[in-house]
Amino acid sequence: MTARILDGKAFAAKLRAQVADAVVGLTKRGRPAPGLAVVLVGDDAASQVYVRNKVKATEGAGMRSIEHRLPADTTQDALLQLVASLNDDPTVDGILVQLPLPRHLDSAPVIAAISPAKDVDGLTIENVGRLAAGLPGLVPCTPLGCMLLLDAALGDLAGKRALVIGRSALVGRPIAQLLTQANATVTVAHSKTRDLAGEARRAEILVAAIGQADFVRGDWIAPGATVIDVGINRIVENGTARLVGDVAYDEALPVAGAITPVPGGVGPMTIACLLANTVVAAHRRHGDVAPRWSLKED
Numbered sequence: 476m477t478a479r480i481l482d483g484k485a486f487a488a489k490l491r492a493q494v495a496d497a498v499v500g501l502t503k504r505g506r507p508a509p510g511l512a513v514v515l516v517g518d519d520a521a522s523q524v525y526v527r528n529k530v531k532a533t534e535g536a537g538m539r540s541i542e543h544r545l546p547a548d549t550t551q552d553a554l555l556q557l558v559a560s561l562n563d564d565p566t567v568d569g570i571l572v573q574l575p576l577p578r579h580l581d582s583a584p585v586i587a588a589i590s591p592a593k594d595v596d597g598l599t600i601e602n603v604g605r606l607a608a609g610l611p612g613l614v615p616c617t618p619l620g621c622m623l624l625l626d627a628a629l630g631d632l633a634g635k636r637a638l639v640i641g642r643s644a645l646v647g648r649p650i651a652q653l654l655t656q657a658n659a660t661v662t663v664a665h666s667k668t669r670d671l672a673g674e675a676r677r678a679e680i681l682v683a684a685i686g687q688a689d690f691v692r693g694d695w696i697a698p699g700a701t702v703i704d705v706g707i708n709r710i711v712e713n714g715t716a717r718l719v720g721d722v723a724y725d726e727a728l729p730v731a732g733a734i735t736p737v738p739g740g741v742g743p744m745t746i747a748c749l750l751a752n753t754v755v756a757a758h759r760r761h762g763d764v765a766p767r768w769s770l771k772e773d
């Protein structure tokens with residue numbers, strides 16, 4: 476047996492097409508094209524690449540991209556002022572502050588300053604609380620992308636045993652919330668978990684969000700399990716750099732039922748979900764009913 480490869484690039488293209496349709500729908504009703512503001516502080520090379528990809532995808536979906544590149548020595552006050560001005564800007568529907576920030580800046584107050592209605596990363600306390608309470612809000616992009624992939628791969632998740640490895644605020648925790656909401660039976664594992672391999676072997680759905688290359692081995696995976704690899708790790712092998720996930724992909728492939736590759740899995744979905752969240756935020760701001768996304772075969 477060999478796993479079905481969940482082609483995140485193709486699924487992301489499908490989602491971006493749905494987003495573009497929704498943008499057309501908005502403009503037909505006389506609404507402005509949704510605007511996404513991305514704030515990048517400093518000159519981290521990897522962040523530059525993400526931001527460039529985001530800008531391209533945003534414009535490709537018929538939306539407006541607003542880019543703010545600030546020098547590495549930007550002050551906390553200047554950043555807070557920029558966020559305040561984006562909150563007040565009626566042409567801005569979504570605000571993303573690229574993380575991590577340079578070390579001299581404190582991200583918590585910056586995130587707290589983002590208007591929850593424009594918080595397309597779903598990181599404000601308001602949106603975190605809404606997700607925990609099962610209320611409508613804005614959901615972090617990577618978790619949303621994982622759920623859309625799982626929905627496309629498996630359909631109904633009710634009663635399925637899911638293991639999430641990792642409990643970060645941006646990924647692990649919100650994925651666990653969403654899986655719980657979808658009626659899966661959810662376990663959250665982390666660095667203190669005993670017998671992680673044993674936990675993994677029981678899982679019909681395995682979400683790896685650890686941040687360590689090839690951490691999950693092939694013999695940890697239950698035959699036929701659906702594996703979502705959230706990790707994006709840059710490794711250097713024989714002098715050449717490449718991206719690998721948190722799952723030992725070649726080992727997992729003959730065991731799993733379905734698996735996301737890295738690159739080309741969750742990463743492209745994250746960016747497509749950022750656009751999707753911006754369109755949802757725009758609909759709500761205008762009092763329109765927000766679209767629902769589905770990547771299931773029709």
Ligand SMILES: Nc1nc(=O)c2c([nH]1)NC[C@@H]1CN(c3ccc(C(=O)N[C@@H](CCC(=O)O)C(=O)O)cc3)C=[N+]21
Binds near residue numbers: 573616
């Ligand atoms: N506030 C905030 N929200 C984020 O969502 C956020 C962030 N800050 N800071 C940085 C990380 C990283 N991130 C990625 C998104 C897509 C790819 C992606 O599409 N990767 C491609 C590979 C790209 C390449 O080749 O370098 C792939 O997996 O196929 C990667 C990384 C979002 N992040």
